[in-house]
Amino acid sequence: MDDTKRSRLEAAGWRVGDAADFLELTTEEAAFIELKLALADYLRDMRVQHGWTQTHVARVLGSSQSRVAKMESADASVSVDLLVKSLLTLGASRKQVGQVIARAA
Amino acid sequence: MDDTKRSRLEAAGWRVGDAADFLELTTEEAAFIELKLALADYLRDMRVQHGWTQTHVARVLGSSQSRVAKMESADASVSVDLLVKSLLTLGASRKQVGQVIARAA
DNA sequence: CGATAGTATGTCAGATACGACATACCTGTC
């Protein structure tokens, strides 16, 4: 596990100390978190590519800038539900969402 | 929209009266529900193919038989989060989950 | 250095999802 991924996981609200601590995460838990990070990254990419601000996206989604920021950082308080709904609302297709999820870590 | 899909949507807790009512669903909402139904179907397929009962699956997931039933029927009280976590716990890969989501309706 | 625009972080009340339980509904088998 490289430092970048570790810090992303920590940012996502998951306690990641040393290697032993990390091993407390089961395979499914790790897969779920990476899946969430992939969706979060895709959301940010979509926004940036369209030249939108978090505030603008928040307005479109009927949410707030702070929640959009948390979505993009895959904060622990953000569900996959919210990420998927948001992506679809912003114009991503179901197929695109599936591909983002399927893409290998 | 055929009757089968209509009844599945209704079963999922979504009000679906006549065609006009249905049109109140936005494209994203419809996509989200179909995505959820696809995951639910896949969960049931997985369970049946392994010859498991809902009670057995519930034990594995640390949940209850009733919730597994609701998951398989894509009940409105079930989140995509729960469906995805459950599929991963039952042994599906992130790639498989993505493919289920990406598959066209 | 302000000042402005954008993003990140912390907190909270209200909303939603959760596991659990009870109970109803099948569909066989005897």
Add this chain to the structure above:
DNA sequence: GACAGGTATGTCGTATCTGACATACTATCG
């Protein structure tokens, strides 16, 4: 018909998620 194994439906207390707000950080520009 009665029982049994499996699945569906309804409800409830609690836990988690959500939008909102305040506020802090980080540029970039003049």
